[in-house]
Amino acid sequence: SETSKLDQLSEKVDKMNDKLDKTMLGKRKVCHSSASSSLLDDLHVRLRASRVVPFETEKHVEPFTWGYIVDERGQKIKLTEEQQRERYREYVKVNIGDALAKNKLCVYGVEKGEGGKDILSADVPGHDIKLAGRTDMIILSDQVLENRLELEMLPDVRLIIEVKQKVERRSVSQAVSELIALDIMAAEPVMALLTDLQKHWEFFWVADPTNNHGTIESVTICDPSKAFAVIKTLLASAGAVVSLPCFQEPIKRLKISGVLASIGEGGGTSIRESIERYYDIASMLGPDMDMARAVARQVTRSIPTLSYFS
Structure with a gap:
């Protein structure tokens, strides 16, 4: 019947859209959560890992404890990251509270609904790619607590934090995709953090290009005490050049739009x-x-x- 043919056509179109995951008018949509290493290939961007220098901290911080429930058979069932969102946001907030207050910043937990779903969405300059999605936490001006409408403007944004109970290879691609979107949207140089809140704290930023390729540099810290020391220093530094305790020399953060290949x-x-x-x-x-x-x-x-x- 005619209705059946229309239904079949509609189903084919839906499947095609799901498969391609692309927007109309020449833009390919890439969701942060499904980003892969091919995104960096498309953008002519490379990842480069840096070495941490030893340093001491004044305050000891215990790793975050991921929660679980016990079922009727006595088996432990891990709670999801989403179920523990408020707990881990409070954990981060408590351990950098003095730096937040001093710099008039806040740790904003991005919810799935109420506009948070696509808060980190941006068209990549010079490319037919649109990045879309969100992150878990954003550290930015505390004025957004009084006026939520200003959240999309990302005032004085310093850092985004992507939280995973288990950090995997694809987690890196997601964090890098979020960093690129944030960097395009923000006026100031920014950084991203991928962490399990225990032994993996990986910071990302846009560095000097090499051999006609953009460079995103990273450094991984295994101790939460040292990771929070780095975060506190970062929050006090809005400029492109920042001195972090994990490096002997200051690092320079660039804007991604300046290094992307056309x-x-x-x-x-x-x-x-x-x-x-x-x-x-x-x-x-x-x-x-x-x-x-x-x-x-x-x-x-x-x-x-x-x-x-x-």
Whole structure:
């Protein structure tokens, strides 16, 4: 029947959208939670790990204790990160409370609803990629506690924190994706922290480019006492150059927009994907003139002699 055919077509379109996970008009949507190392390849960005120098701290901090429940058979069942969101936010807040008060900052827990779902969403300059999603905590101006509408402006943002009970390889890609989105959105240099709140505290920031590739540098600390000492120092430093106790020399944080390769310097794959995506959609729904024009503009921008006219 006609209705059945429409249902089948609708189902095919839904499956295609789920598979591609791309927005219309030439933008490929990448959710932070599903980001992979291929994102960095597309953006011509590399990761580089730094070595920590030994340093002492004034205050000892115990690792966070992840909670669990005991079922009727006496088996321990771990609570999810979401179920313990308020507990771990309080843990972080207590251990940097003096630095927060001194710099008029707060630890803001990003909820799934109420606009928090896509708080870290940004179009990547020079690329047909849109990053979307959220993080777990943001350290920024405490003025957002009085006016939640200012949260999207990210006033005086210093650090985002992605929390995992178990840090895996894909967790790194997620944290880096969140850092890139935040860096695009924020006016000031920023950093990201990936942590299990126990033995893994990995800080990320945008560093000097090398060999025509952008660089995101990282350093991993295994002691929460030392990690919080680094965070406290970071909160007091809004400038591009910051002296952290885990390094002998100050580090310089750049803005990602200044080091990203343009779409014309290696965007052939992205252009091909956009054209293929257009034909996939057109084969089911018919020609889409707006999308066709967007793809044409993208192709034109990649050709030096024609980029002036795009």
